[in-house]
Amino acid sequence: MTLKELFALYDRPAPATPVSGVSHDSRRVGPGYVFVALPGRRYDGHRFVGEALARGATAVVGARELELPVPYLRLPEEELRPALARLAAAFYGRPSARLWVAGVTGTDGKTTTTFILHHLLRQAGLAAGMAGTVGYDLGEGLAFPEGHFTTPEAPDVQELLAAMVAGGLSHAVLEASSHALAQHRLDEVAFDLAVWTHLSPEHLDFHGDMEGYFRAKAGLVERAPLAVLNTACPYAMRLAGRPHLSYGPGGDFELVRVSEEAGGLAIAFRSPEGRHEARLPMLGLYNAENALAALAAASAAGVAVERAAAALGSFAGVPGRMQIIQTEPFRVVVDFAHTPRGLAAALAALRPTTRGRLIVVIGSAGERDPGKRAPLGRTALEGADLAVFTEEDSRSEPTAAILAGIEQGARQAGGRAGKNYWLEPDRARALALAFELAGPGDTVLLAGKGHERTLERAGETIPWNEAELARRLLRLE
Incomplete structure (x- = not known):
């Protein structure tokens, strides 16, 4: 790929200089890179043009009036993010065109649905890759990325897809977050299928309101030739005029029976191919819905439903x-x-299989939707017997202020500090406190961090592995 070929996408002349990469992050620029100076909420990429040039950038794309010693493609500011996706896709040879790609979106359930769908495709003998919140699989097992993005930035998305193509994969399953869709990170991905799990209030600080949130996610369904839609989600049904398979009550795929057992879920469901029985080794009745979405998506990929159910x-x-x-x-x-x-x-x-008390450790992220903090506190006290409120990526916000918001909801639910809820700003000590409170037959739910590998505090980001920390505190390792 040459600079001449990339700039030709915008009918701009440029020398036939070899290009070695496209990036919006000046720290990742190397010799021969095209640097795209994105404006942002906190940082303006134009401030880092000098650093990108010092690292060897061979061209710059931006919106400001700049005099530079390298070719400069100036575009309107609102076109910079789409340009990043377009240039990255061209640089990597538009890999999604050589894959069958499913995008999974929704407020809750998209990670589990993505994992199950990836598993079903592979068990059917299809060479499938995956990328999302927990990590990515390029055909060689799960790898963990840095940061907390559900969907990576456009150059990373295209690089992952290109690696899947190079590795001989034929299918890919991507989590598609609302931020990624709104910020054009997935603009140049040719989706074959869109899967919609559920929509509930989240990220409203970014999208403004539920309609804005809906419109961001609806873009995925509107781009794909086929969708899998949840009949239990009113927002999904607004898109039912498009070609789709449905799952849920009255849908093409419908649960007949779900029971929770010690080893997971026993499921019976109907599909256009008949009635089926399946076992899913997961806790949580709601995971039956995620499995149903994945089964419908696998069917859309050509996998026989009976084979997918067995898998x-x-x-x-x-x-x-x-x-x-x-x-x-x-x-x-x-x-x-x-x-x-x-x-x-x-x-x-967890309640039905808990013999004693249910204890939860939960926090709420800083610089993210503050409107959910009180509801989190209220939900914790309504659903659990005891709660420990703690940090969860406070970032630049004081942890005490975040905890005050959560505590407000706990008090609304009749909670009393030191009786049925505690405030512990340090997350490691919060886990230890919960274990001290627990007795035989109790269940302790450590919520909020899950798979994430870092904890973000003001001025620092520290390594974090909730499962490993819990094992150490419990002296299991």
Whole structure:
């Protein structure tokens, strides 16, 4: 790929200089890179043009009036993010065109659905890759990325897809977050299927309101030639005029019976191919819905439903999603639940199999939707017997202020500090406190961090592994 070829996308002349990469991050620029200076909420990429040039950038794309010693493609500011995706896709040879690609979106359930769908495709003999919140699989097993992005930036997306093509894969399953869709990170991905799990209030600080949130996610369905839609989600049904398969009550794929057992879920469901029985080794009745979405998506990829249903039984689960750390003398479970709805579902899933008290450790992220903090506190006290409120990526916000918001909801639910809830700003000490409170037959749910590998505090980001920390505190390793 040459600079001449890339700039030709915008009918701009440029020398036939070899290009070695496209990036919006000046720290990742190397010799021969094209640097795209994105404006942002906190940082303006134009401030880092000098650093990109010092690192060897061979061209710059931006919106400001600049005099530079390298070719400069100036575009309107609103076109910079789409340009980043377009240039990256061209540089990597538009890899999604050589793959069958499914995008999974929704407030809750998309990670589990992505993992299950990836598993079903592979068990059907298809060479499938995956990328999302927990990590990515290029055909050689799960790898963990840095940061907390559900969907990486456009150059990373295209690089991952290109690696899948180079590795001989034929299928890919991507989590598609609302931020990624709104910020054009997935603009140049040719989706073959869109899967919609559920929509509930989240990220409203970014999208403004539920309609803005809906419109961001609806873009995925509107781009794909076929969708899998949840009949139980009113927002999904607004898109039912497009070609789709449905799952849920009255849908093409419908649950007939779900029962929770010690080893997971026993499921009976109907599909256009008949009635089926399956076992899913996961906790939480709601995971039956995620499995149903994945079954419908696998069917859309050409997998026989009976074969996919049989493959559910060998699913190994999702790191940090209802992950059991120990069962005796009290049970400890790690889960990513970080929204009021997700937390309520996790607690409801654990209650029937908890002989004693249900204890939850939960926090709320800084610089993210403050409107969910009180509902989180209220949900914790309504769904659990005891709660420990703590940090969860406070970032630049004071942890005490975040905890005050959560505590407000706990008090609304009749909670009393030191009786049925505690405030512990340090997350490691919060886990230790919860274990001290627990007795035989109790369940401790460690919610909010799940699979994430870092904890973000003001001025620092520290390594974090909730499951490993829990095991150390419990002296299991």
